[in-house]
Amino acid sequence: MSDTPDTRIATLRTLLAADPDRPDDWYDLGLLLKRARRYEEALEAYAEALKRNVERPEEVWLNRAVIHAEALGDPEQAAAELEKAIALNPNYASAWLNLGNLNEDRGAREEARRAYAKARAADPQDAMALMRLAEVTTFKSVDDPMIAGMRQMAAHPSVPAIGRADLNFTLGKVLDALEEYDAAWEAYAAGNAATIEMAKGPYDERAVEKEIDGLIETFGDRGDPAPPSETAPIFILGMFRSGSTLAERILAAHSAVTAGGELEHLPALIGDHLQPYPKAAAGLDALRHAELREAYLAGVRRQKFPLAGLTDKRPDNFLHIGLIKRLFPSAKIVHTVRDPMDNGLSIYFAHLHPSMRYAQRLESIAHWYRHYERLMDHWRGLYGDDILDFSYDALVADPKPQIRRLLDFLDLPFEDACLRPHAVTGVVRTASSWQVREPLYRRSSGRWHNYEQQLAPLREALGRG
Structure with a gap:
């Protein structure tokens, strides 16, 4: 039998059925179930580990808090479980850091600062604690x-x-x-x-070009989409740092919209059901697309989100517009765009994951940008009526007509609250969480001129003279 996550889970369940008084194995089962995105089962396994007096129970409470915060969209329960971890170990820096993150996500700067200060006091050599404290100072x-x-x-x-x-x-x-x-x-x-x-290797231009070629070939036409559904999410996507969070906050101010944030459901669906991607997505019929849509919707239900008016804001979903439109033929796509020089600068200044290998060099940012544009041109050719290019620069220069244009595209009536996205309460879990809590401002538009000399390689690689 192959050693897969499912077989390891099954082996542990068999072992624990025979001898349940094994707290460490309950803990390991919780970890495996969490990685498999079986979150409710993971919580149950962690509860068994706690009931059976696992060593370092504060780690279990922390892991449970992460599930509640990141997978189940329940920051209040996450905070409660972090408090239990801290009660057990007041010097648990990781718990203080996560509590600080939760406070940041909800815009509570002073509470975040206090939590990060506690993390810093607990571990003065922790770079993360110092960094997070500085972020809210x-x-x-x-x-x-x-x-x-x-x-x-x-x-x-x-x-x-x-x-x-x-x-x-x-x-x-x-x-x-x-x-x-x-x-x-x-x-x-x-x-x-x-x-x-x-990073696990350098940015590979040829691999990126092949990836985009593969997407264009696989999704060369509209295919055989699932039967239309009554409702579909609003997909907000584009280059990272192009204004997607601000677009979502504007919509979140509307009475008919629920902000979902960076939902994991589409990448999870691809990872679980469509490997190797995009080749495995080729030639699927309407029934299979309907089954895949149901897998997406199961994740939405797990988070207790309404589907009507729900936003799914993952910038890199621009790679998957072909799949999105086969699962949700009626879906509207809000494509956020920004001046390429400002966008490139903002990517270079963003602390992105090492797997995003294009983000660390100006020349590779430009290469990625050019092929992103090539792919978006392809999607517009297929689905132009359902894609809105929503310009950050036009928005901050004159907000009302751009917001009205956005709402018209989504068949939503205009509401004055959308002019005040900074007033929207709730969780924001992106790198721009503090910026979008400020009133609309123009200072990031044209910001690249502060670094004009250093950005010469980007300007040249983008072909801008």
């Missing part, structure tokens, strides 16, 4: 001791690449806000260099 001067502390820790030879990346990206953000642009660029460059160290 307002700096008045480049001479602030915390800035010196970040520089010192980032330069220490014992700090691993992830810590150096964390610290340098935050340093860059702080120095940029203080208008110390040359120093900010140096910090961001160091952060990207550290991220490259963690």
